[in-house]
Amino acid sequence: MSPTITAFESSPDRGKGLSRDVRVRWALEEAGQPYDVRLLSFAALKQPGHLALQPFGQIPTYEEGDLTLFDSGAIVLHIAERHAGLFPEDANGRARAITWMFTAVSTMEPPIVEHGMMRLFESHEPWFEPRIAMIEQRVRTRLAQLSARLGDADWLDGAFSAGDLLMISVLQRLRSSNLVDEYPNLAAYVARGEARPAYQRAFAAQLAVFEASQAG
Amino acid sequence: MSPTITAFESSPDRGKGLSRDVRVRWALEEAGQPYDVRLLSFAALKQPGHLALQPFGQIPTYEEGDLTLFDSGAIVLHIAERHAGLFPEDANGRARAITWMFTAVSTMEPPIVEHGMMRLFESHEPWFEPRIAMIEQRVRTRLAQLSARLGDADWLDGAFSAGDLLMISVLQRLRSSNLVDEYPNLAAYVARGEARPAYQRAFAAQLAVFEASQAG
Numbered sequence: 197m198s199p200t201i202t203a204f205e206s207s208p209d210r211g212k213g214l215s216r217d218v219r220v221r222w223a224l225e226e227a228g229q230p231y232d233v234r235l236l237s238f239a240a241l242k243q244p245g246h247l248a249l250q251p252f253g254q255i256p257t258y259e260e261g262d263l264t265l266f267d268s269g270a271i272v273l274h275i276a277e278r279h280a281g282l283f284p285e286d287a288n289g290r291a292r293a294i295t296w297m298f299t300a301v302s303t304m305e306p307p308i309v310e311h312g313m314m315r316l317f318e319s320h321e322p323w324f325e326p327r328i329a330m331i332e333q334r335v336r337t338r339l340a341q342l343s344a345r346l347g348d349a350d351w352l353d354g355a356f357s358a359g360d361l362l363m364i365s366v367l368q369r370l371r372s373s374n375l376v377d378e379y380p381n382l383a384a385y386v387a388r389g390e391a392r393p394a395y396q397r398a399f400a401a402q403l404a405v406f407e408a409s410q411a412g
Numbered sequence: 413m414s415p416t417i418t419a420f421e422s423s424p425d426r427g428k429g430l431s432r433d434v435r436v437r438w439a440l441e442e443a444g445q446p447y448d449v450r451l452l453s454f455a456a457l458k459q460p461g462h463l464a465l466q467p468f469g470q471i472p473t474y475e476e477g478d479l480t481l482f483d484s485g486a487i488v489l490h491i492a493e494r495h496a497g498l499f500p501e502d503a504n505g506r507a508r509a510i511t512w513m514f515t516a517v518s519t520m521e522p523p524i525v526e527h528g529m530m531r532l533f534e535s536h537e538p539w540f541e542p543r544i545a546m547i548e549q550r551v552r553t554r555l556a557q558l559s560a561r562l563g564d565a566d567w568l569d570g571a572f573s574a575g576d577l578l579m580i581s582v583l584q585r586l587r588s589s590n591l592v593d594e595y596p597n598l599a600a601y602v603a604r605g606e607a608r609p610a611y612q613r614a615f616a617a618q619l620a621v622f623e624a625s626q627a628g
Contacts, residue, residue, distance in 0.1 A: 251561035252519055252554070263504045269518060270511040288479045295486040298517065302485060303468055306522040323539035338468065345467035 199260040205235040211406030213399045216268040217256040223272040225394035227279035276358040296359025305366045307334040343379040364389035415476040421451040427622030432484040433472040439488040441610035443495035492574040512575025521582045523550040559595040580605035
């Protein structure tokens with residue numbers, strides 16, 4: 197039975213590939229697993245039907261038989277545990293890949309999201325200039341540490357893993373700034389992820405949804 | 413072989429139990445596993461020796477034979493997978509517990525940390541009052557959603573799990589505000605976690621480290 201995920205009927209990023217269903221689509225493509233998509237309007241996200249599946253009114257969810265999951269990190273981990281292609285074979289390598297998954301969403305992503313939220317919602321506030329500079333510095337600190345650890349390796353720990361999938365997805369959120377470009381090995385790392393055929397298929401699938409929403 | 417974790421020699425929260433080694437200590441206590449602790453000064457965190465284990469210069473780390481992990485969420489998951497007491501027996505229940513683990517650190521914790529960082533570092537800035545009100549509102553949105561989902565249950569999904577352990581640890585970071593108290597079921601949930609003997613042992617162990625640092 198194919199799982200069903202939820203995604204935005206009309207993504208607020210206008211098909212740039214930054215909504216979190218893309219992480220799950222990418223994982224399913226790496227694993228070679230077909231899936232169905234149920235599209236949701238913004239209004240539907242806040243309705244009791246969806247809140248019963250996702251208490252925070254977000255996408256994506258993941259339904260497979262009588263199992264319902266939410267949170268893209270947890271869903272990617274579930275897929276990685278059940279199919280080849282996203283975790284190394286050995287238990288220690290798998291535990292390290294999970295370390296990178298948590299690091300992506302809980303160490304790297306929070307200042308990156310704070311930076312993005314400020315640019316979206318506070319650009320006209322009198323404090324925008326001084327405060328965005330402070331947050332940029334926090335983001336740079338994390339990028340510099342990640343860049344130092346990655347060095348000249350292709351991926352964070354051996355072969356491509358679910359840890360790289362989430363880390364690259366997080367770094368993509370900085371695309372509209374130039375911050376990642378200050379660290380050439382990180383920019384190359386993101387490009388390496390985006391060049392994977394599985395990513396290309398995931399990106400194309402979400403873009404097709406957005407384009408269809410505009411054609412209506 | 414007992415694992416070795418790292419912790420602050422002198423915790424910046426002065427023994428209040430908010431440093432992230434407590435999450436790992438708590439998990440090890442729930443699992444009934446002995447562990448060793450290596451204490452680190454603030455200076456040591458930024459030295460190459462520690463950065464080789466933890467690229468972001470943080471605690472805790474977890475060393476067990478030739479395996480080194482970092483990120484408290486990933487470490488708690490590793491412990492939960494290997495010992496009874498932190499995950500339900502069935503695979504679907506375990507996947508849902510992992511959903512709550514990711515939700516704790518990537519949906520609930522970021523606005524809570526932003527709130528705490530602003531109070532620590534921006535209280536004298538001219539924008540403090542209007543902006544902290546905005547961030548408090550973001551925190552309240554998440555607390556209200558979590559409160560609605562928890563309802564009158566004891567734990568988030570059946571028996572106590574690693575998902576509750578991380579969620580309660582995240583909510584504790586709001587202790588110096590009154591935000592959790594606005595949601596009586598969440599306040600009771602945190603108190604229920606803190607009453608667990610395993611939590612009490614973890615809290616006492618970190619407090620003893622802080623008190624020893626002050627006695628020197």
